[in-house]
Amino acid sequence: MADWILLALVGSTTYLLLQKSVARLSKVPWRILWLVMMIPPLLWVLGRQVFQYEMPPLLMLGLFLASYFTSMTLARRGRLQPPPAGSQAGVENTPAERDPETEEGEEEGAAAAPISISEVSREKLNRCFPWNVFYLQSVEYRPQAIICRGNLRADPTEAYEQVQRNVETTFGKRFLVVLQEGFAGKPFFALVPNPAARRSLTRQKEWPLLALGLLLFTFWTTLTAGAQASGVSPDRLLHLPSLLKGLPYAVGILAILGSHEGIRYWVARRHGIKTSLPYFIPVPFVLGTFGAFIELKEPVPNRKVLFDIAVAGPLAGSLVALTMLLVGLVFSTPGDPPAGPEGQPTPISFHRIDPRLSVLLAILARLVLGDQLQPGQVIDLHPLAFAGWLGLVVVAFNLVPVGQLDGGHIVHAIYGQQMGANVGRVTRWLVLLLALTVQPWLLLWALLLLVITSADEPALNDVAELDEGRELLGLAMLSWLVLILLPVPPFLQSWLGLA
The missing domain is CATH 3.30.1360.100 (General secretion pathway protein M, EpsM)
Structure with a gap:
C-alpha cells in the first residue's frame, strides 16, 4: 500500500511541475512527457506489488536515465520558437475581468x-x-x-x-x-x-481551514510514525499512553518544518510579496510527512529579495534542527553495530545510525558523547535526536543548488540565472554519482533531481548583484549542505576516533 501511495505522490508532483513549466514551451503534449517519466516508477511498483519482483538497482537506474533523456529529447524537438522580431504577435486584447466583490x-x-x-x-x-x-x-x-x-x-x-x-x-x-x-x-x-x-489580484482566496486541517493530520501521522519507531505495535496506536511515545518525534519534526516555512512566509510578507499559507503534507507511513510548502503569488522584485526568501527557511530550519539534535544526542546511547558489511556506514534508521554517515553528525556526536562513543560503534538515537537529524537532511535536500529548490534560488541570486542553471545541471549528476558510490540512501532524491528543471525563474530586476554579506552567507549555507550529506573520509575518521 505504501508503494502505491508513494507512486501517487510522485506522479501528482511530476504532473503539476510539467503542467506549470513545460506546457507553454513545447508543442509535444506535456501529458505524453509525463507518461514517459512515470514509466520507471510504475514498473518498479508493479514489480514489487504485483509480480513480487525487486528490480536490480542498475536496471532501475538505466530505466530512469532512458526515461529522462527520452522526455528531454521530445521536449527539445517540440520547443516553441518565438516569432521574428517586429511581428505583431503580442499582448492579448481581451476584456479585463472584474472582481465583483469590492x-x-x-x-x-x-x-x-x-x-x-x-x-x-x-x-x-x-x-x-x-x-x-x-x-x-x-x-x-x-x-x-x-x-x-x-x-x-x-x-x-x-x-x-x-x-x-x-x-x-x-x-x-x-x-x-x-x-x-x-x-x-x-x-x-x-x-x-x-x-x-486578465484577473483581479486584489483578493486571492486563502484556505486557513485547509492549512489547519493539514497541520492537524500531519501531527497525527508523525505522532503515529514516532510511536511505531519507539516500538509501539500498530494495534496499540489508539492507546493514548502508547501513542504519546511518538510525541518527541512529532513535535520535533513539525517544529523544524514549521520554522522553515513560517520564516519564509514572514520574510516574503516583509518584502511585500503575497504568498499562500504554509501547507503541510501528511503521509500515513514511514516518516509521517513529506514536508511543507508555501507558494509565492507574485514575482520576486530583485535578486536580494530572492536570496532573503531562499536562505531564510534553511537557516531557521537548521537552527531548530541543530538544537534538537544536540539535545537529543544527550539522551542517545552508543552501541554495537548490527550485522552488515564491515566498514560501511549504517543506513538512516529510527534506532541506530552510524555517525560516519555524515561529517556534521560525526563531529556533533563526538562533541556530545565524548569517550562514550567508541570506534566502530553506532548511536541509538533518541526520537528528538532523530527528528533533528531528519530535519537537517531535509534542509540539505532543499539546499541542493538545482532549479526551484532553495539552493537553486541561492546560487541564482549570487551568480545570476544562467550560471545558476549551469550549476544545477552539474549538481544533478554529482548527487547521482554520490548516491551510486558512497551514499546509496540518496538515490531516490538523486533521481528526483533529474525531473526538476535546472533553470530558475528570473527576478524582475535580475541584473543588480548581491552585497558581500549575502554572498558569504550563501556560500556558508552551501558548505553546510556538504557537511550534512558527505560521509566522513578515512583521515577524518581517525582524527575523530571513529575508525
Whole structure:
C-alpha cells in the first residue's frame, strides 16, 4: 500500500511541475512527457506489488536515465520558437475581468486592462527609456513579452527603478518590467503583460481551514510514525499512553518544518510579496510527512529579495534542527553495530545510525558523547535526536543548488540565472554519482533531481548583484549542505576516533 501511495505522490508532483513549466514551451503534449517519466516508477511498483519482483538497482537506474533523456529529447524537438522580431504577435486584447466583490477590485481591474499592441508604439517606449539610463536600440514583439535591447548606462538598480516608474506612468500597471542579462552579459528590458490584466489580484482566496486541517493530520501521522519507531505495535496506536511515545518525534519534526516555512512566509510578507499559507503534507507511513510548502503569488522584485526568501527557511530550519539534535544526542546511547558489511556506514534508521554517515553528525556526536562513543560503534538515537537529524537532511535536500529548490534560488541570486542553471545541471549528476558510490540512501532524491528543471525563474530586476554579506552567507549555507550529506573520509575518521 505504501508503494502505491508513494507512486501517487510522485506522479501528482511530476504532473503539476510539467503542467506549470513545460506546457507553454513545447508543442509535444506535456501529458505524453509525463507518461514517459512515470514509466520507471510504475514498473518498479508493479514489480514489487504485483509480480513480487525487486528490480536490480542498475536496471532501475538505466530505466530512469532512458526515461529522462527520452522526455528531454521530445521536449527539445517540440520547443516553441518565438516569432521574428517586429511581428505583431503580442499582448492579448481581451476584456479585463472584474472582481465583483469590492469596488477597489473593480478599479484596479480596470486600471490593469490589457493593452493593444498598436498602443505600444516605439514613441511611447522611447519615453520610458531615457538615453542616459538605457539607450534603446531595438524592440522585439514576442508572444510572451516586448523585448527592449540597448545599452545600460546607469547602475542597474537605479536604471530599473526609473524605467519601471516611466512604464507605469505611460501604460499604468499593465506591464511587469523585467531586467535580465542577455548574451555576453548584456542586459535587456522585457515588458511582460501583468497577470492583473486578465484577473483581479486584489483578493486571492486563502484556505486557513485547509492549512489547519493539514497541520492537524500531519501531527497525527508523525505522532503515529514516532510511536511505531519507539516500538509501539500498530494495534496499540489508539492507546493514548502508547501513542504519546511518538510525541518527541512529532513535535520535533513539525517544529523544524514549521520554522522553515513560517520564516519564509514572514520574510516574503516583509518584502511585500503575497504568498499562500504554509501547507503541510501528511503521509500515513514511514516518516509521517513529506514536508511543507508555501507558494509565492507574485514575482520576486530583485535578486536580494530572492536570496532573503531562499536562505531564510534553511537557516531557521537548521537552527531548530541543530538544537534538537544536540539535545537529543544527550539522551542517545552508543552501541554495537548490527550485522552488515564491515566498514560501511549504517543506513538512516529510527534506532541506530552510524555517525560516519555524515561529517556534521560525526563531529556533533563526538562533541556530545565524548569517550562514550567508541570506534566502530553506532548511536541509538533518541526520537528528538532523530527528528533533528531528519530535519537537517531535509534542509540539505532543499539546499541542493538545482532549479526551484532553495539552493537553486541561492546560487541564482549570487551568480545570476544562467550560471545558476549551469550549476544545477552539474549538481544533478554529482548527487547521482554520490548516491551510486558512497551514499546509496540518496538515490531516490538523486533521481528526483533529474525531473526538476535546472533553470530558475528570473527576478524582475535580475541584473543588480548581491552585497558581500549575502554572498558569504550563501556560500556558508552551501558548505553546510556538504557537511550534512558527505560521509566522513578515512583521515577524518581517525582524527575523530571513529575508525
